Amino acid sequence: MTTAVHDSTSKSEALTGAQRPRPTVNRMVFAGSGVTIILFSLWAILAPEQASTAISTVVGWIATNMGWFYVLTATVVTVFVLVVAFSREGTIKMGPDHSKPQYNLFTWTAMLFAAGIGIDLLFFSVAEPVTQFYGPPAGEGGTAEATRMAVVWTLFHYGVTGWAMYALMGMAFGYFAYRWNMPLSIRSALYPLIGKRVQGRMGDAVDIAALLGTIFGVATSLGIGVVQLNYGLYLLFGIEEGVAAQIGLIVVAVVMATASCVSGVDKGIRRLSELNVLMAVALIIWVLAAGRTSFLLDATVQNLGDYVAALPGMTLDTFAYTGAAEWMSGWTLFFWAWWIAWAPFVGLFLARISRGRTLREFVIATLTVPFLFILILVSVFGNSALAIVTGGDDAFGQAAMNTPERAFYSLLEQYPGAPLLIALASLAGLLFYVTSADSGALVMSTFTSTIQDPTQDGPKWLRMFWAAATGLLTLAMLLVGGVPTLQAATLIIGLPFSIVMYLIMIGFWKALRAERSQREGRSSTRRSAAASRIPGPDSHWRRRLSRTGSFPGPRAVRRYEDEVLVPALTEVVEEFRAHGRDAELSSSVVGYQDLSEHTLTVRMGEDRDFCYQIYPVATPVPAFGGFRTNPDSDLYYRLEVFNETGSQGTDVMDWSHEQVINDVLDSWEAHLAFLSIHAGPSVIQDGEQGHPDWSTDIHDVPTGQIPAAKEAQP
Structure with a gap:
């Protein structure tokens, strides 16, 4: 439904090729999903009538018996993401506590804005309001009430309810x-729910369901793009509408997506996506300026008010008393299934660009920023089309309803400079079409791979396979019955993944509860930072004062590590072992100034391991009152304490032997308190996957102060 752009910036880019863990193909997920798609496509191509009958039968059953389930699921997801955002857990970051957003606010919102538009939005922005005007779900068509609600129904189907599904998947991806x-x-996301079984058949089944939903969702968008672009090419170049031209457009999408996968032009695709948005904005401004400007602005404001007022009732409306089952299956149920199918795809993109954001920031921005753009686009184009119909041009309205692929171009033909508008719309549509195929192949390659580094993508040959498979499925569905068949297939395939979304909500909530228990454990046992910094009996207040103006360089840090830090941590490890604990101290050079990180780990069996890490963080030397306290260097080094959720903000540099030991014990007691408070399994990281890297990364420390090469953690 939207076009995701690529973002490959990652901590692992600082690693050498030999150090980076390479993605591997998950053979079970790849085989299960790949074989299913190929067999389904061949069946539809070789027996189109049989396939059409079977799809229609299943859709009829779902519309009659499961419509309530789709409506309820959309409502539950919306409520869930809002509860997470405005609860105490809303302050939790999608990343370690010390992480900072990878993109500034303007860039981030601009990318969310870009995620909110695709060729399908151009398709439905005219076709749906006109169709709802003639055939609303309740009441008579062609009335003033039908006119008023026509755009509101379109906003409902493209509004915050669908974006809540994207927000759910984005939170799940980003958090874990x-x-x-x-x-x-x-x-x-299911690990807190089913434990290590996520590595087995159950986890494979979940990924297969997600991938099938994604490929049918992408194929639906491509199918809509094919028929709409075919008509645009007919207007521009006289290319006849039909299967031959549509096959050609599918081949173009597959070839260009494959070229992107092979040549690695992700940044180029991203720039094209941004250009798409600019062209869409240009079309909006043109229609707004050349049309009834004041009416369109008035209607946009009223559409927003009607949408907000009617949203609660519309969200749970199953039309149980009006018998609108056919309307429901063709509109609301289809859109909810389509959003569900696209949720893993767009959720992955949203997570990629939102690292370091809090859950509250993420949910609020995801629900509002794209919708505001959709509101303007749908209101301008939809109300412009309705103005033509209510003005007496019934032929335009009937054409837009019966041949929706022509509706958008038919609207543009009503304005000055129509040939240029049509060319601009066709170019924008083509770019949306190609970037959907490319980024869809990228995401599906990720879903069928085992990737330890969350910022890497699947192998290139796998992307090529999924680009071709998506083209094959799109062709098969168009041969069976065109866009209606694609819509019907999406309605079917969205059902199993909607069940997965409930499991994701349960697992995600369990993880957030564990996080709350962890915070409560720390607050109930750990001493304040001020208490931890009080000098021991062997110190003097003058030494404490001198430390406040001390900004140690690498040599001082290494000396302190050798003389105090490592001996203190070693002593604690030996004492843990004396008490029968499986404890170890590991150290590794982090790659700059020959400084090292030190991690004390105590294995806890089925519970979450205790880890206490000291990591050197390069920090700019501050200036107080315009006086630079260290004129010889621009940097000093903090020995910060990290645990599994990030930096604790504590600098142990120049602490005494006893102070370091006491801080470790404070953290240990807080961890034990967490395990006693939290009911249920506390392990989040699968033991077979190794331990997370809790250190800083390139987005969280001043530029240029990160190691050129840092050992990768599996």
């Missing part, structure tokens, strides 16, 4: 990948 360093996979 960036905060817990788990694989970038849907099955990771």
Whole structure:
């Protein structure tokens, strides 16, 4: 439904090729989903009538018996993401506590804005309001009430309810990948629910369901793009509408997506996506300026008010008393299934660009920023079309309703400079079409791979396969019955993944409860930071004062590590072992100034391991009152304490032997308190996957102060 752009910026870019863990193909997920898509496509191509009958039968059954389930699921998801956003857990970051957003606010919202538009939105922005005007779900068509609600129904189908589904998947991806360093996979969100079984058949089944939903969702968008672009090419170049031209457009999408996968032009595709938005904005401004400007602005404001007022009732309306089952299956149920099918795809993109954002920021922005753009686009184009119909041009309205692929172009033909508008719309549509195929192949390759680094993508040859498979499925569905068949297939395939979404909500909530218990454990046992910094009996207040103006360089840090830090941590490890604990101290050079990180780990069996890490963080030397306290260097080094959720903001540099030991014990007692408070399994990271890397990364420390090469954590 939207076009995702690529973002490959990652911590792992600082690693050498030999150090980076390479993605591997998940053979079970790849085989299960790949074989299913190929067999289904061949069946539809070789027996189109049989396939059409079977799809129609299943859709009829779902519309009659499961419509309530789709409506309820959309409502539950919306309520869930809002509860998470405005609860105490809304302050949790999609990443370690110390992480900072990868993109500034303007860039981030602009990318959310870009995610809110695709060729299908141009298709339905005219076709749906006109269709709802003639055939509303309740009441008579062609009335003033039908006119008023026509655009509101379109906004409902493209509004916050659907974006809530994207927000749910984006939170799940971002939280478990960036905060817990788990694989970038849907099955990771189910770990708190089913444990290590996510690595087995159950996890494979979840990923297969997600992939099937994604490919049918992408194929639906491509199918809509094919028929709409075919008509645009007919207007521009006289290319006849039909199967031959549509096959050609599918081949173009597959070839260009494959070229992108092979040549690695992700940044180019991203720029094209941004250009798409600019062209869409240009079309909006043109229609707004050349049309009835004041009416369109008035209607936009009223549409927003009507949408907000009617949203609660519309969200749970199953039309149980009006018998609108056919309307429901063709509109609301189809859109909810389509949003569900696209949720893993767009959710992955939203997570990629939102690392370091809090859950509250993420949900609010995801529900509002794209919708505001959709509101303007749908209101301008939809009300412009309705103005033509209510003005007496019934032929335009009937054509828009019966041949929706022509509706948008028919609207543009009503304005000055129509040939240029049509050319601009066709170019924008073509770019939306190609970027959907490309980014869809990218996401599907990720879903069928085992990737430890959450910022990497699947192998290139796998992207090529999924680009071709998507083209084959699109062709098969068009041969069976065109866009209506694509809509019907999406309605069917969205049903199993809607069940997965409930499991994701349960698993995600369990993880957030564990996080709350962890915070409560720390607050109930850990001493304040001020208390931890009080000098021991062997110190003097003058030494404490001198530390406030001390900004140690690498040599001082290494000396302190050798003389105090490592001996203190070693002593604690030996004492843990003396008490029968499986404890170890590991150290590794982080890659700059020969400084090292030190991690004390105590294995806890089936519960979450205790880890206490000291990591050197390069920090700019501050200036107080214009006086630079260290004129010889621009940097000093903090020895910060990290745990599994990030930096604790504590600098142990120059602490005494006893102070370091006491801080470790404070953290240990807080961890034990967390395990006693939290009911249920506390392990988030699968033991077979190794331990997360809790250190800083390139987005969280001043530029240029990160190691050129840092050992990758599996």
